[in-house]
Amino acid sequence: MVTGYVCALKPLRLSRQGQQDVALKSMGKSALRRSPRLILPATIATFLTWLACELGAYHTAAHCDSWWIKETGPKPIANFWHAVRSLINNVIGTFTYGGNQYDANQWTMLPLLLGSFWVYMFILATAYVRPRYRMMLSMCMWLYFILANDPMFGMQFFFGVFLSEAQNHPASAQFLNQYPKVCRVILCPFFLILGAFIASYPEAHPERVGWSRALQSVLTSILPHGSEYSRFASGFGVQLMAIGLHFSPKMRDVLANRAFLWLGKNSFAVYLLHGPLLRSVLAWLVYGFKTLPDTLDDEGKPVHHSTRFPGMMHLYVCLMFWIPFNYGMAHLWTTYVDPWCADVTEKFVRYVIRDENEKPQATLLPA
Incomplete structure (x- = not known):
């Protein structure tokens, strides 16, 4: 919903002011920025969790009694070139079929990327439609995705568009x-x-x-x-x-205070980092560093022994340290990594967009 709201807010405001050309130009730049602004941070996060996996940071998580951590946690690959190939395949897979074995939480990256372009296409198609009818059309798209059984993404994207329209x-x-x-x-x-x-x-x-x-x-x-x-x-x-x-409006002002804005600013970084930090730092705090060795049964088959969960009170104490640590790492990411991604994106946009003073090439055929 936030994606639909943010992607639509500025173009719809300009369109309501009768500046359709400016709105389309702004939306074109936003569309160019959208892919690298999602792909670059996700790729860096995947590389870091891949590196942590190959260095053995998830060894404790792989031997704990949490089914979810073990099933979604990556396994190290002994062969270096096979490991590099796996990294490349998972980076590509994140934005092609939504799969990433090194960070399963990144499955949402693909629908978020697709949904933003659904919103851009909708605004492009309705740029010259009267606002009241565009609001109706956004709710028609909302209803379409309800009928299509897509409550997580499609329905939310276009309700965000409707909210953006209603605010203006x-x-x-x-x-x-x-x-x-x-x-x-x-x-x-x-x-x-x-x-x-x-x-x-x-x-x-x-x-x-x-x-x-x-x-x-x-x-x-x-x-x-x-x-x-x-x-x-x-x-x-x-x-x-x-x-x-x-x-x-007053409640909106309360939610827009400095503390909540800081949390919102770091939320994407928290989303990217919480999975790797959960399988490494939190697993170390909860289960320790020692793991039980595998044994053999009567038939000579290996038997894996999991470290037992120490109890909820132990977990609560660990979370008192891990949650601030997670947000601290997210703050460093937002301070250093995210601006770098934004700078690379802006250089890319400036490079590919035609300069306003540049004359268009002559048409091959007469008008």
Whole structure:
């Protein structure tokens, strides 16, 4: 939703001002920046986790009793050239089929990249459409992805476009100014509470309690057969909460304070780094550095022994140190790595974009 909102915000604002040419030019530059701004950080993060894997940083994680850590954790490759080939294949695979064995969390990079270009294509196709009808079309796309059973990405992208359009809609601003108490006292709490309620729909066994059974019956009646009800509930809930925030400018100001902006600024770096740091630093803190050696059973087959989880209280104490460490590493990434990626991207954009003073080449055929 944030991707759809951010990609659409500036072009839609310029388009509403009648500056379609400027909006299309801005969107063209944004589209050029989008791919390297996602690919470069993901590639660097993959290289770092590949290097950590080959140096044995995930040895403890591979011998712990956490199924998820072991199954999603990479395994070192003895042959150097095979390891390099595996690195290249996984960097390419991240943006071709969404697979990355060195950091499984990067599976979202491909749909995020595709979704941003869906938004750019939508804005290009509706650049000269009246804003009210463009809002309707964005909601039509939202409904299309509901019917297509895509609650995580497609539905969210175009709801973000709708939010971006609604924020710049004069009638919306006029309503907020004319009825501030209604928006702040009634509409904002209503949508926030309703959104939180729907988003609380459990991932499994909704039939165990009455409120989730009732919510399940509603979702079953309005969604296509076989839909992922838990993901749709999370998506609808977040969207309703975003509408609630739209009706409360003061709450938006509270969420835009310096602390939350810092967290938001570092969120992408946290996403890229938390998986490798979880399988290395957190695993060391929780399980220690020693692992149980493999033994042989009666038939001579190897038996792997996992290090047992020491308990929740031990984990809570470790998290008190690991979470600040994770954000500290993310801050260093945002301070040094991200600006470098941005600088490389800007040089690329300046190199490939035609200068405004450059004369276009003559056409081969007469007009």
